[in-house]
Amino acid sequence: MATYDRRTATLALAHALSAAERGLPVIPLSRTKLPALRSPHRDAPEPFLCRGECGRPGHGVHDATADPAAVRALFAAAPWATGYGIACGRSPHHLIGIDLDTKSDTDATASLRHLALRHLFTIPETVVVLTPSGGRHIWLTGPPGVTVPNSASRLAPGIDIRGAGGYLVGPGSLTDHGIYRTAPGTGHLAPAPCPSALLRLLVPPARSHPRAGPSADGPGRGHGLVQFVRAAHEGQRNTRLFWAACRAYEDGIGDSLADALAEAAVHTGLTDREARATLASAARLTTAS
Template sequence: MVTPDVLTGVWARAADASSFSGAAREFADAGVPVFPCVPGGKRPLTGHGFRDATTDGGQVSAWWRQHPQANIGVPTGVASGVVVVDVDVHGPIDGFTAFGRAQEAGLVDGWQLLVSTPTGGMHAYYPATPGGGQRSWQAARAGIDCRGEGGYIVAPPSVVAGERGRAPYRVRRINTDPVKPLDDRRLRDFLDPRPTPATRPTGHVREVNAERLAGWVAGRPEGERNRGLFWAACRLAENGIPPVDTYAALAPAAEHAGLTAREVSATIRSAYRTTGPAPRTPAGSPSEEPRRSVQQASGRLLS
């Protein structure tokens, strides 16, 4: 894992690179794995997304020769040495409010650098815990996501086209004070406190493994993504899981598979509107494992 001081320098140099290929090589040469994303977007161009990330200079050069304007994806967690808190701004949700509250509580200190995102939000980078364990999750109502194991981010100087036009990711500030790993579990509990789940009577709907469902959704190929997400969301809805918890469990996986945030929200809403008799199981669906609480697994994704 790349050390924090090296990482800070890498991000600064990559942000100043004159081309996306040059920035990608800066990351790879420093030991930070990268993979290409669609020009102007966040969807991976590789078959297995962030799992195809590499530091092999030859492969990196070949990718960007084929796609010179490809954005730069970086897996989060131990692979790259960074965990990222993603502050979103969309519609009535302003993640900066929640981030400010977390800052007052001392839960988001110790960041390495801050990056402005094309939509007006922010990425706060923290050193990953050497042993791993920092997972990706979403606190949708707070406008905050955490990108850890099983996640990825798009790095500067990538450019994304949105409603405001094309805009780049820009390094906003570099911390010269000591940095420290993020306690992502405390942050999630602070932003999205969860009540103790009520005990359901025996003989109720079989509980499902949300982690397994999320991993399965993340692997759905094009043409199967919406149907797979719908099926998985129905399984959680049948177990009485609130929509916000289903979104937190499945949305990161569905977005990694290639769905947009809007598609994910619409599909999950549809699942909750239509849940009743169990829909037909799509080909290749995972088995539902009993005796594993979905509430305990709902925030965890396969790494």
């Protein structure tokens, strides 16, 4: 390996270990910003669904770890790595990445500002990473039990969201287009909690068909929210419960509907403890000043 490449790999590992010390799960990335390790099942005759259960590396974001020894092992298996990715949605930070793209025709920064004015939230002081193309990654954290999905330009043109199952390129990573760097004055900050109004925009209800959602108003509002939660499938349960609970608390019926919502969530497969934790998160977020 060339001296320059060896130095680059050493720096990538050092940056990754620094992130891991902060509790951020990481994986090695190549210059293309893709996971550096190829799937161990790539030669399987048929599609092979594995998220690391086989115990071998090469499962992308599912390999992400904050354990220093495991991080070193991943980078040792990928000595060509020039950067690292940080898994979003994982404990303890439950990281959410707001990716403001400058390559689109729309000013993503202005779009985010308009959203903030319309929905009455402000982006707190937090970690901001500058991309080589001139974009920005804003780091926020979400509450446990709430799944923020990945999306591209759903929130607004030019704004992509990195949530559960996604990753952010870590500062210090070298890519084909340049180096990702922490914005001045933000490197010492911890990722800030996502504003409640923005979080509600990031976790819209997942509808299987147009009639799956609750009624918009009227005396059956509470019943509709409960039925909406009961109709959740695996992968939707926490998200639906959180969305319905936020609507209930915003309408002033959260406390009276909490037991029914919890019972509906338990019916879908959540434990009562999980359901109550999600309800508590919704109550806390919707009543925050």
